[in-house]
Amino acid sequence: KAGVTQTPRYLIKTRGQQVTLSCSPISGHRSVSWYQQTPGQGLQFLFEYFSETQRNKGNFPGRFSGRQFSNSRSEMNVSTLELGDSALYLCASSLVVGTDTQYFGPGTRLTVL
Amino acid sequence: KQEVTQIPAALSVPEGENLVLNCSFTDSAIYNLQWFRQDPGKGLTSLLLIQSSQREQTSGRLNASLDKSSGRSTLYIAASQPGDSATYLCAANTGNQFYFGTGTSLTVIP
Numbered sequence: 001k002a003g004v005t006q007t008p009r010y011l012i013k014t015r016g017q018q019v020t021l022s023c024s025p026i027s028g029h030r031s032v033s034w035y036q037q038t039p040g041q042g043l044q045f046l047f048e049y050f051s052e053t054q055r056n057k058g059n060f061p062g063r064f065s066g067r068q069f070s071n072s073r074s075e076m077n078v079s080t081l082e083l084g085d086s087a088l089y090l091c092a093s094s095l096v097v098g099t100d101t102q103y104f105g106p107g108t109r110l111t112v113l
Numbered sequence: 114k115q116e117v118t119q120i121p122a123a124l125s126v127p128e129g130e131n132l133v134l135n136c137s138f139t140d141s142a143i144y145n146l147q148w149f150r151q152d153p154g155k156g157l158t159s160l161l162l163i164q165s166s167q168r169e170q171t172s173g174r175l176n177a178s179l180d181k182s183s184g185r186s187t188l189y190i191a192a193s194q195p196g197d198s199a200t201y202l203c204a205a206n207t208g209n210q211f212y213f214g215t216g217t218s219l220t221v222i223p
Binding site for chain 1: 147162204209210215
């Protein structure tokens with residue numbers, strides 16, 4: 001069974017631009033979570049989607065948004081990029097919401113110049 | 114708010130040594146606790162998941178324990194190998210989200 005895939009793997013943008021990242025969960029998994037990882041803050045939860053609905057949201061500004069499609073694939077969007085948005089963005093999928101094991105993708109490395 | 118702490122932040126051991134990584138969390142109301150490893154620049158690989166009703170889980174040379182009442186979990190690695198070198202992260206699941214510790218960077222010296 002294929003693992004969680006994320007595209008693109010690397011991205012370079014400039015301040016003020018917007019970016020869209022994509023995540024395809026493991027087949028059959030309906031829950032997708034997004035995390036931001038930085039050296040200073042570690043892994044921080046962005047949001048979780050289940051059956052196309054945002055179930056939980058972390059403490060990030062409204063510039064960070066996401067959505068999930070009927071095939072469980074998910075996208076996250078960051079608008080008006082800031083230098084501090086440079087990070088590794090990780091997506092995780094699980095079979096059910098809340099209590100199940102999370103399986104992570106390789107991440108998208110975003111650099112904002 | 115759940116806070117997760119991992120000690121030590123870094124650990125260096127000679128090959129073959131047994132070692133223990135520590136994870137503590139402030140709120141004992143968790144559904145489970147999961148241990149991951151992360152290689153540099155890569156995503157997270159799930160190692161073990163312990164449900165709140167369990168005391169420990171084992172997989173090969175790895176054994177993880179959970180004591181909810183004291184807010185602690187440990188990851189025991191037996192007979193360490195250079196391939197075990199990585200950052201180890203624990204995550205406490207409250208049912209709404211996973212709260213991650215900052216990790217322990219492990220180096221196993223051949």
